[in-house]
Amino acid sequence: MRVATFEIPLGIELLAAALGGLQGALFAAAHRDRRVDVLGVVIIGLSVALGGSLLRDVVLDQPPVVIWANSYLLVAASAAVLGMTLQQTLTRAEWPLTVLDAIVMGLFGAIATSKALSLGVGDVGALVVGVIGSIGGGVLRDILMNRPVSVLHVGTLYAVAAAAGAAALIVLVALSTPILIAGAGSATVTVAVRLAAVRRDWTFPEQGSMRLRRRS
Amino acid sequence: MRVATFEIPLGIELLAAALGGLQGALFAAAHRDRRVDVLGVVIIGLSVALGGSLLRDVVLDQPPVVIWANSYLLVAASAAVLGMTLQQTLTRAEWPLTVLDAIVMGLFGAIATSKALSLGVGDVGALVVGVIGSIGGGVLRDILMNRPVSVLHVGTLYAVAAAAGAAALIVLVALSTPILIAGAGSATVTVAVRLAAVRRDWTFPEQGSMRLRRRS
């Protein structure tokens, strides 16, 4: 079944890009020992903000929208500069940033999953593309900064939240839910899983503990 | 000269994907100090199983087959979960796994090389695409796990085996060999080089030793 892409107003999407740029800059700033220079911080900001969208389009063999349109890059880069400047103030606003970050993950995940479905990708592929769209920016950031890719490791639940949201969208679309509602539902699921995980300190089992549990 | 893509029965290709998923999971499990969580292990498994195929299609500017069809992802992910569960039993079966791994490398290399040729890529480009298809999954795994990319380093011969197989296919196709025979021949060359290397502890010269040899 072909479906429409979940489209959100450009303003919201740009806000999401801005938040990504901000967070990328704050992240780079929190790793001052790496001596990333000013332009490097902007590059990291762009990666976090737009990396997921870029990787989504590369994997879908489509011209990347963030490259073609000026607005995404401009907004994300400006936000990265802002984040760098206001770093000391912003790092105190940890909880609001976590909430906004979860919303951004949810929105980008829903956009990616529905874009994949609209191109005729199968359900499982759309799930993978959704996860890439949702957390790809963070993966790109970690690769560029030569750090362990955080979404793979115990204690983040990023990937789980992204997968849950993408799965929700696929189920809702299969039930013929209008794409606007399906997209909002998908983003809500991602946000709920992510924030619950942060709040209650949920973690996904480490592979070792899984083995142990099965043996005892 | 345009040629047909070397196609193998879907069943065999899925078996190859399964084996990749299995090996990725075993690999992640052998690096328990990294604290990769369960979903992380599945992601590593998918990367090993399907990364070569994905990178091949990205480099060839084609829609990635592993994204469009559900079966590859499902099979590889299930195999990764299985590998994680049976890890203790499977790590004892080292030699059979090495043989199967070599066969998978050979098959994916032959598929990638012939797909490149069929799209009109030149011989040298097809060789590179063949190597990417054969060992790209392992490279992606190492990048995601923030490890040294093993195929670049002394003592693996992975890249050499992949290049030998791709070269064999290109020569056989140039001699107008039917693609089924050329593909099988190519895979056989990769398997032979790889297993001989493991058996006899062959290594490719380190760049330093090359220099030393030339100076003495």
Next chain:
Amino acid sequence: MRVATFEIPLGIELLAAALGGLQGALFAAAHRDRRVDVLGVVIIGLSVALGGSLLRDVVLDQPPVVIWANSYLLVAASAAVLGMTLQQTLTRAEWPLTVLDAIVMGLFGAIATSKALSLGVGDVGALVVGVIGSIGGGVLRDILMNRPVSVLHVGTLYAVAAAAGAAALIVLVALSTPILIAGAGSATVTVAVRLAAVRRDWTFPEQGSMRLRRRS
């Protein structure tokens, strides 16, 4: 406004590829502790020489020219082998190599920026594609070698030189400058910024110092 791609004679482009291969090999050779084998050095050489061009085409959703044509890969690989063999002699020629490297950066940056513009990419996107084309090879090299990505860090100015050159091309094209002149001007800007940075030991401010400056 649609513009023509800045095209340089194939001979010069191949010379640039050769220089990239040479530098990649010298770089790998200077990190002997990594124990990169001979084929690994060739792979690093290809990444430096052709990685920027490959990433440019992937991001632009075009069939990568370096894969389709044989010549780039052949020339870059031969140069990598040469670089490995003559390593001791060449490392003494540091200044000429730095100059040539800056010229290559400038040329690949101008080609990438103009190719993006000719495909209808916006100015900001073309700037980003120009930077990718100019320094993407070095980024790929660092990722494959599991090193910090040098262009992000204090003291290189690579990214700044690449961005300045790309911006120059965009401005010149907006002023209706013929593409040959715009391309040459763009490359000149990159070379000038890069060499001035090396000569005068310019660095771009670290993010930390920016913050300190604002507070004092």
